Amino acid sequence: MEYRQLAHSDLEVSHICLGTMTWGEQNTEAEAFEQLDYALDRGINFIDTAEMYPVAPRDETQGATESIIGNWLARRGGREDIVLASKVTGRSQMHWIRGGPRLTRQQIVEACEDSLQRLQTDYLDLYQVHWPDRATNFFGKLGYQHREEEDVAEISETLGTLAELVEAGKVRYIGISNETPWGLAEYLRLAEIHGWPRVVSIQNPYNLLNRSYEIGLSEFSYREGVGLLAYSPLAFGVLSGKYLDGQRPEGARITLFERFSRYNGEIAEAATRAYVELAQAHRLDPAQMALAFVNSRGFVASNIIGATTMEQLKRNIDSHKLSLDAKVLKGIEAIHQRYPNPCP
Template identity: 55%
Template sequence: MEYRVLGEGGPKVSAVCLGTMTFGQQNTEAEAHSQLDHAVEHGINFIDTAELYAVPARAETYGASEAIVGNWLARQARERIVLATKVAGPARNLEWIRGGPPALDRANLRAAVEGSLRRLKTDYIDLYQLHWPERNQPMFGQWQYDPGKERECTPIRAQLEALAELVEEGKVRRIGLSNEHPWGVMQFVRLAEEFGLPRVVSLQNACNLLNRSFEYGLAEICHRERVGLLAYSPLAFGHLTGKYLADPQAPGRLTEFENFGQRYTKANVQPAVAAYAELARSRGLTPAALALGWIYHRGYVTSTIIGATTMAQLQENLAAWRVSPDAELLERIDAIHLRFTNPAP
């Protein structure tokens, strides 16, 4: 396993991070702990969760993933694990989370951190991330900014000031963003520098063969401002395994949960998946190995967040680390990308 510095002066994290959104929904606690043990045995020191999880978001499973990780973490050498979690933002009708939550203000950020610390059974969080922005912006499959949806929101400076208090108290080591756009990243960086507030070290955004939108704007910003990309959904909710080509009703989150993964319902998703699957087979690879090998070794990725519902899937995902695309394969991947450009932004 390779280890990379997270952001500017952050901890060294494994190039593969174990995501936990299935814990407490598709995976039992025993299965989750087996995954965590297996991941650590194979060099992963980076675990990502969120107060929102398990997914899909439901009142019955709110906080379950953190609690499961916390029970496992209590038996580990805490200093050897880089633990990341996220605070849920507003505007998604999650009434069971602090009544909405209405904002990413000081009261909500503090309440969220305290809840996560309790569930995770730890005194500190290595990386605390804003799960999605409070302000109006397109996300989770939306692709157009609509000024008509503007609303009141907590100023970014105030969010940073609230996070700074948590850092000063030692409850949070470093801060990061998630599902953010170029303007937001630059505002967080600029205001941190201007007012001496904590600097974001990471950005957790979807990035895969069907969604390379990070490469337009964000790649330059993150490189120049030393913000590390944590790439999530590397297999595009299972699409890039190719399993839905043969059987649109194959077992998975997309078929198990209603109205799930809307960004992958767009017209060019299936043709793009078919092209990548054919390319993978021509090189003696599984479609999943091609997709993971590509994202694992992208120069702009600090760590790739993988998730699995079975141990066999986790083992396959880890084995894909050995797939490092050569120049010819990268050219063929780019040719498909130019034919089916970002079908699932």
Template identity: 50%
Template sequence: MPSLQHHALGGTALSVPDVCLGTMTFGEQTSEADAHAQLDYALAHGVNFFDTAEMYAVPARAETCGASEAIVGRWLRKQARDRVLIATKVAGPSRNLSWIRNGPPAMDRANIRAAIEGSLQRLQTDYVDLYQLHWPERNQPMFGQWQFEPGKERECTPIRAQLEALAELVKEGKVRAIGVSNEHPWGIMEFSRLAAEHGLPHIVSTQNAYNLLNRTYETSLTEVCHREQVSLLAYSPLAFGHLTGKYLTNPAAPGRLTQWPAFGQRYTKVNVAPAVAAYAELAKKHGLSLTQLALGFVRSRWFVASTIIGASSLEQLHETLPATLTPISPEIQAGIDAIHLQYTNPAP
């Protein structure tokens, strides 16, 4: 297996491998025994960066809320803590998650503090290496929505107040670094501006969807994040399984999208299937699986600090981890870009 590379998050001393193991299937599709086997396998192959969230497992429901963190925590207590990098997230309002802190009603100090205390307890650790705001509290398009709608404006916690709450956690040693997720350029700029103006912690990363079917990060965030020193943690590199090619031949193939049809609305758009077919043909031309093409592409991008991969089973991880390390030649990249110009961001 090729060697992993490491990148500093946001220009800080916090260095992460360019592959991260996501855990959102833990406690839903993935049993605890299999989850622990995945964590062991990843760590044995140099992946010591693990991402979770208080709302996981996914799809989110009251019965499994916090399950992923708890499963990771029971594994983490047996590890040398300084050998492992743990990232987790605080859930915000604007989604129907009434079982999390009664709402949660806001991304304010009380909710952020309650969230981190719960996460630390489930993870069985005194600190997390990266603490992320799971999605913005303010009105913005996300999770398959693609248009900003001013008419949906609502009251929300000011970004400065969110930063101040996070600063307390950093000062107390409960959080080493802070980041955001599902952010847009205005949010990145505001977090960066306010941190600089008020001596507050700078966000070091944003965790956004990025894959062959959704390269919107390139047109809206690459320059902003480069200049503001905010690293990309790329999630959904296989586009909910579409970029394995399994749905091309069998639309009813087992997977999250067939088990929970409403789960991936951004992948229901008209140009998804023809784009996937074109990428599959390109992969075949170069002697690669579509999975290798898709994962290798994301990892190869200069602005991606770490590619977050997930697996419902250890067997699946045996395929996806090596596939992520697939080198992408200039010829393959040219082929990818040609398809991208024909089917530009079919699943934004």
């Protein structure tokens, strides 16, 4: 397993990160423990979770994923062997989280304390803002329209509170997620002005169907040392090809939760079919090819994989051993030219 150091930190993270958002919904605690044990045996040291997990989010299960990880840590020990990341929920209609989550000082402090309790740890290696408080383009939204908003938690309040948590030793480093180039620039500007901690990572979607990160944010990764933690590298599993031609495998996320429709359009299906056929023409597993492409990008600090079965997990982890040759990469670029970002 390859490891990469997050710039402006002493965190060395495995190039494959274990995502956890199915635990407590599609996966039982026992299955999660099996995934964790196997991942660590394969050299993965980076675990990513969030206070709102599992998904699809609902009142009855909120926080279950962190509790599962906490139970595993309590049983196994070795907290110092892993890099543990979680997230505070951005503004949303999830009323069951603090009456409606916001990125205010009071809510961030409360969220962090609750996460630490569920995770049964004294500190988080990386604490991330899950999405902005302001209305902007995230989760695939296009056509930005600016409007002045009232009652918005400013980035200065959010970052200032995170700085307090770092000072208190409850958080080692901070990151952001689902952010825009302007948002990242503002976090960096405020950190410079106030002497607050810099963000060391940004967790945004990146996959063969959504390469929008390359347009405005990849340069930040190189010039400012803010590595991408790529989530949804298989586009909700779509890039495996298992949903083509209307297939809906039993227990799969899109089968269970129709709300996850971002990668289901006609153009997305055509692009997916082209990528699957390219992989098959080169005798590659389509999912491994898609993951290996993400792994190969220099701005990617870690690739966040998830799985509901051990077979999926083993195959996804093994993608780190796959190096795509020039012919495959040329084929990928040709398909991208035909279907540029069909699912931003």
